[in-house]
Amino acid sequence: MKIKIFFFFTMISLPGFAQIYIGANTPVYVKNQVLYVTQDINLAANSNLYLRNNSQLVQGTTGTSTNTGTGIVSVYQEGTSDNFEYNYWCSPVGSPTLTAGNTNFGITLLNRPTTSTAVVPATILPMSNYNGTANPLAIAPYWIYKLTNANNYSQWVxxxxxxxxxxxxxxTMKGTSGPDTTDPESTGVVNNPGAPLTAQRYDFRGKPNDGNIAVTVGSGNAATLTGNPYPSAIDLNAFLMDPTNSACTRIAYFWEQDKSANSHYLSAYKGGYGTYSPGTLGSNGVYVAATFNSYNADGSLNTTGTSSGLVIERKYSPIGQGFLINGASNGTVTFKNTHRVFYKEGSPLSQFAKSSPNKTDAENKEEDVTVISHFKLNTIINNEFTRQLALAFMPEATDGVDPGIDALNMDQTLPNDASFWMDNGNYVIQGVNFELTKKIPLAVKATTNTTLKFYIPEVINFDPSQKIYIYDELDASYHDIKTGTYQVTIAPGVYTERFKIAFTNVTLGLSDEVKTNFFVSQDNTNKILSASNPDNIVFKSFVLYDILGRAVLTKNKLEVEQNYNFSTSGLSAGIYIATFVTADNEKIAQKVVISNSGKQ
Structure with missing residues (x-):
């Protein structure tokens, strides 16, 4: 059935149509509901389809879009940045043309609403003017960039x-300064409340995007800026986990920026990427907040700042939401109408969602969403910034890298950082099968003497009685980070074997009696470190570490002896950790105090 609408103002109340033709000069108003069209939309000259009060347009076309016409769809979206900060966008519309299919977008299609149907087109400022304004709405075009299949900062276009x-x-687009108290829908929501709650409303007007939309990606984790391309929400999990989209890593990265840094100079920016892992199609995914970094003029990292601390639900991407994806291979990924849903922005995941496939009615369906068991691990580094990681427990996970579960760290060049260590790579989200005796390696790096403080800020859908520890390989010690913290200072270096997450502090193997009989002592008069081994334990190596974790004395291929002696004459006074590793890779570590002063 093809619905034709001519020459009068119409408020749509029926949600499902096979096709829609809106005649010339005809306005159609959809309020607070989904308009579902099985096939194409034809918008004649000067026709208008207004999507208002959280309304969305969902289409069921398979294959490429056949939408046509020089009329427009009008849909609102609000940014979250002022004139100094970026939002990442993806337009739901393109230029209205008679040619069938999706078309290109530009910021000249953005408008300032004055009533629920009337607008004033945005003023496009000269390239020399960097500051957009809310009223009148003026956009600084200097900050409009895109990124496709890129490996470095210079590839922004x-x-x-x-x-x-x-x-x-x-x-990318920076926001605006100043308020705009116009309330076009009389709902109490103004175009821009002004600082500090800057949220500029834009009216996107053009031909609605529809059908299969391909996006190019490249191998080697090349980054591409994309986003939700439709005038409806999308199920981000459905897009990322689509079997045909294996050319990407199935992880989405969201730009977050510190709004207190009011400058256009790159060196003053503080921002970073929050990371979303879908996990499974039916889950609510796992999100870790961005670490705010500052940048040099060439785009390289300068210093590090605080974590954004934001907890954002990302399963459903709202209209206009932009995000980065990384390529796993050269190819394309495709957005499809089957990824589209009617889901109101700001709604919690426990409420109802409207799915697009084969739907021709407006009834919401309750979605059974799986909450992934996981916990967040925060590492405070030098009391300057926080790196947040998430460890998820999933039966689908392996001990290797799993696309759509394990999320690569986007900030590989930070001078000081912490991450999960898998397959010689750094990850901020890792999925595992839970095993009580399993240890999860962390990678920690430091360019100067660095203080780390580990703790667990949040546990989600995971056994509340289960202990969580940091295991420090240096002295074979366990530290409860679920009810407390573990603070340690490390020397410059990269540590991929020292720190691990553990779930029990019981070590199987050598009996406590055997370990007790093995004794390490320091003879400061003769400057000798001695170890007594009455049970003839077979050791393969000995390492003496200073308090910062630096190896200062190493001996390999130890013979089985009842007594070992090592000279400490060249060492400075201080506390050291003597570590012996058995032939079965068990570790015995004891603390010793070396003064070499002649006093015991």
Whole structure:
């Protein structure tokens, strides 16, 4: 059935149509519901389809879009940045043309609402003017960039006000300064409340994007800025976990920026990428907050700042939301109408969602969402910033890297950092099968003497009685980080074997009696470290570490002896950790005090 609407103002109350043709000069108003169209939409000249009060347009086309016409769909979205900070966007519309299919977008299609149907087109400022304003709405084109299949900062492409942003391509845009108290829908929500709650409303007007939308990605974790390309929400899990989208790593990265840094100079920026792992199709995924970094003029990292601390639900991407994906291989990933849902922005995941496939009615369905068992691990580094990691427990996970579960650390060049260590890579989200005796390796790096403080800020859907420890390989010690913290100072270096997450502090193997009989002592008069081994334990190595974890004395291929002696004459006074490793890779570590002063 093809519905034709002509020459009068119409408020749509029926949600499902096979096709829609809106005649010339005809306005159609959809309020607070989903408009579902099985096939295409034809918008005649000067026709308007207004999506208002959280309304969304969902289409069921398979294959490429056949939408046509020079009329427009109008849909609102609010940014979250002022004139100094970026939002990442992806437009739901393109230029209205008679040619069938999706078309390019540019910022000249953005408008300032004055009533629920009337707008004033945004003013596009000169390239020399860097500061957008809310009223009148003025956009600084200097900050409009896109990124495709890139491995470094220089590959950002400036778009400015050109209409060259293809459907599915994301773009950056800075927000506006000042308030705009216009309330176009009389709902109490104004166009921009002004500082500190800056949230600029934009009216996107153009031909609605529809159908299959392909986005290019590249191997080696090359980054591409994309996002939700439709005038409806999408199930981000459905897009990332789509079997045909294996060319990406199935992880999404979201830009977050510190709004207190009011400067256009790159060196003053503080921002970073929050990371979303879908886990499974039916789960609510796992999100870890961004670490705010500052940057040099060439885009390289300068210093590190605080974590954003944001807890954001990412399963459903709202209209206009942009995000980065990384390529696993050269190819494309495809957004499809089957990924689209009617889900109101800001709704919790326990409420109802409208799924697009084969739906022609407006009834919401209750979704059974799986909450992934996981906990967050925070590492405070030098009391300057916090790196947040998440360890998820999933039966689908392996001990290797699993696409859609394990999320790579986007900040590989931070001078001081902590991450999970898998397959010689650094990850901020890791999925595992829970085993009580399993130890999860962490990678820690430092360019100077660095203080780390580990603790667990949040545990989700995981046994509340289960202990969680940091195991320090240096002295074979366990530290409860679920009810407390573990603080340690390390020397410059990269540590991939020293720190591990553990779930029990019981070590199987050598009996306590045997370990007790093995004794280490320091003879400061003769400057000799001695170890008594009455049970003839077979050791393969000995390492003496200083308090910062630096190996200062190493001996390999130890013979079985009842007494070992090592000279400490060249060592400074201080506390050291003497570590012996058995032939079965068990470790016995004891603390010793070396003064070499002649006093015991």
């Amino acid at each position: 400036q778009v400015a006000d050109a209409t060259t942003i293809a459907a599915g391509e994301g773009f």
